Amino acid sequence: MKNRLDLPISEVKGIGEKLQAHLNELGLFSINDLLFYFPFRYDSYEVKPLTELAHEEKATIEGQLTSDPVVQFYGKKKSRLTMTLQVEQFAVKAVMFNRAFAKKQLSAGDTVTITGKWDQHRLQITVSNYKKGAAEDQEPIQPVYTLKESITLVTLRKVIKEALEEYLEDVREILPQDKVLSYKLPERRQAVEQMHYPKTRTMLKHSKRRFIYEEFLLFQLKMQLLRKLQRELTTGNAQNYHNDRLTEFVQSLPFELTGAQKRALSEILKDMKNPYRMNRLLQGDVGSGKTAVAAIALYASITTGRQAALMVPTEILAEQHADSLKEMFGERIRIVLLTGSVKGKRRKEILQDIKEHKADLIIGTHALIQDEVDFQQLGFVIVDEQHRFGVNQRRTLRDKGLHPDVLFMTATPIPRTLAITAFGDMDVSVIDEMPAGRKPVETYWVKGQLTEKVLAFIQKQIRLGHQAYVICPLIEESDQLDIQNAIDLYNQLAQVFEPDIIVGLMHGRLTNEEKEEVMQSFAANRVQVLVSTTVVEVGVNVPNATVMVIHDAERFGLSQLHQLRGRVGRGSEQSYCILLADPKGDVGKERMRIMTETTDGFELSEQDLKLRGPGDFFGRKQSGLPEFKVGDMVHDYRALETARQDAAQIISEGLLETSEEYRMLKQMIEKDEHISGKVLD
Known part of the structure; x- marks a missing residue:
């Protein structure tokens, strides 16, 4: 049976062609879109005692007029209306600008509800809204939505209210009952209603909590499914490297690896030995020794008889890596440098060497991913400062080889919260310890x-x-x-x-x-x-x-x-x-x-998140960070962690395929065009 929520918004009473076009501009096409277009804030008309009001806050008060309002005119079409209200045991002055018509509507003895900016020192309110009558006659908490010029708040509130009355009963629960009960979440239908027209602040809080978890869980499930798909597509990718040669190389290095380097290295080497393609992010502060870990991993792959590649954002960086790696490896491997400035005969020779596997390690800029570069058997790829490359550039390089293991490196310490979200389809290794003898700046x-x-x-x-x-x-x-x-x-x-x-x-x-x-x-x-x-x-x-x-x-x-x-x-x-x-x-x-x-980059990055929020963290909008409607990755990081753990369990136990309770979640994910049908077959 077709879900009524998939019907176009034109089915909602009061939405004609013109209004439909304006709503489409807001990204609202179906009734489902309308019901899940949540307010970004709420105007509160809850009446509080005067003693609880803060100076200059937006407040709502209710009182009785002690005399008729007085109007003064000044300048062209400018007026100031003042009136005195008895509120509790206080006389409060209310001031309204350019609304002289209110004098005809209000008179001594009337009960009035007023919203405006409260001046605690002068017991005065500057009016933005007023209504004749007591406060309980109106909704205490009003939704405020993101708008375009073509549509007013009143109109949007009206059509959403209409949609709620007609279609709310069609909203289905998508979370399994055990999660709803164990996290004490309101059921989905009630939560949708409360997001638009909350009866109390507490009910609103719980409804938000529900949708934060739901959003994060769906996102994490998609990420984990993508990861599962990537792994299953690349079986038979195990790299059984030469242990003795690797040990000899590590012992030849002029320094001892730190505990953090050893930990990251063992995670990478374990990935290389398993049958799936590695997709790992190695993050470590500037100077923490990522290059040494990268060199050992590259060498491990080369000992299996494959080629390896290191891609960096700039030519000078490529040259520096080439120099330092040549020094590290000595005569053990053949290294070539391929950048945009290598031209003519020299370039042809290098391309030939790569093709004929006369080169083991190819270091370069994005010149590495051009069509003319023909790898013999690419087993391992490292992309340095990975956020500087576009997603497509990374994918092109990955697809040139026989599903090489891929390690992304970054010196931008990304807080764990962001790392598991922005790079949810990757495993993350962290080097959080500085080499001995390094002096802090x-x-x-x-x-x-x-x-x-x-x-x-x-x-x-x-x-x-x-x-x-x-x-x-x-x-x-x-x-x-x-x-x-x-x-x-x-x-x-x-x-x-x-x-x-x-x-x-x-x-x-x-x-x-x-x-x-x-x-x-x-x-x-x-x-x-x-x-x-x-x-x-x-x-x-x-x-x-x-x-x-x-x-x-x-x-x-x-x-x-x-x-x-x-x-x-x-x-x-x-x-x-x-x-x-x-x-x-x-x-x-x-x-x-x-x-x-x-001087600890990870501590700084956590602080930066608190001060700036996730959108600015990478300094650009195309940072790959998902945008959530209700959830905030920094503020709600505990919910994000919980959702990630739950998603991992759901995928590993195959619940989406086997449990009737998870059928609705599976349907929600299948709607996402990025997730291939193969994942859920």
Whole structure:
């Protein structure tokens, strides 16, 4: 039988062609869409005692007029109406602007309910809404929906109310009874009604709680099913690496692996041995030793006779990886570097070597995923700073080989809450321990701009043979933002430092070749002070740089500040990060305080989430984070964890296929076009 909730919204009484088109603009096409279009906030008309009202809050009061309202006119069409109400034992003054007509509607002795801004000191309310009569005659909590200009709140409330009256009985429970009972959730039909027209704040709270869990559970089930599908498509992918050769390589390294590195490595090696394709995220703070773990994993795959690839976002990073890995591996394997700047005869030779398996490890930028690159037998792929690559670029690389194991690496410490959500179809390994002997970067917050003291400090460090970064947020002067821009700053510093100290400039408007050239000069110490926008953020390794000065630091999030700070402190010398900031608000001040007190990226990322919310965390909307209607990944992280555990259990026990109680959940998931039918067959 066809579900009535799938009918078009035109079936709802009062929705004609024109209104239907306006509702379509809001993404509302079916009756189901309308019923599940929840308010983003609620106006409360609950009458509280005057003693409980906070100064300047939006409040509703009920009282009796002690005299007729008085109107004063001033200017063209401007008026001010004042009246006095007896509320409890108090005389309260009510002021209404530009609604002189109310004088005809109200008179002494009337009971009136008024909503407006409460002034506690003057016992006065500035009226936004008023109604003749007592408060209990109206709904205490009113829904407020997201709107477009073409539709009013009154109209939307009316059609949703109409839809609720006609179709609410068609809403079916989709959660299994044991979950509803054990989490004390209201049943679905009642929760839908309460989300739109809650009788009390408590009922609203429980209805929200129900939909937060439902949303997270559906999302996590989809993620786990995708993961199951990916695994089942890639059986026969076990890599039985050569244990003795691997042990010999690990023992040849000039350092001892930390406990966290060993743990991450064993998780990766275990994945490689199982018959499914690996899909793992390795996250670790700047300098935590991800590259060493990556090198060992790459080598493990190469000992099975397969090829391996390492893809990074920039050419200079590819070159640095190639240099450090050649040093690590010595003569054990054959490494080639393939980037956009390798051209002509040399490029042909490299492509031929890859095709004929004369190269074991191929390191490069996205040049690796172009059609001309023909791998012989690609067994293992590492994508570094994976959030810098588009999903399609990652998929192309993955699909070039025979379902290679894939390891994504990132130095952006992502809080566990976000990692399990944004990357729910991946396993996550974390390196949360720094190698021995690594000195934490000393961080200082300096109010204002570049002072003589800071300049003198930079000069002192350069005289000791070190180098410095100076970072600022924008390239050119912006009218809206009074920000020290990179070009001005470069000119200023060149005047102060040159000719003894050479200053370089880097920003996003330079071509890739120009950026590479600037970074090469800095890496080779031909440039001692590099003025840059945040393009310097990811990956580049200049162990000689010991000073990081960040201009207008309050304009950056904690995670970005931490990433920038991670550009220094890569050698054995003590390094410093100086935050130049004059934050106006509490959040900005809090951010500076946290930065000076902690160097733990994971702790910072948790704090950043609390201060900024998940949408901004990756700095871009296409971060791959799902958008939830009711749930908030940060605020409701406990529900997210619970939903993830429940989803894992449901999938592992095969309940979607075998249990009648889970039939509705299965149907909901099947509606999602991203989940292939194969998963649920």
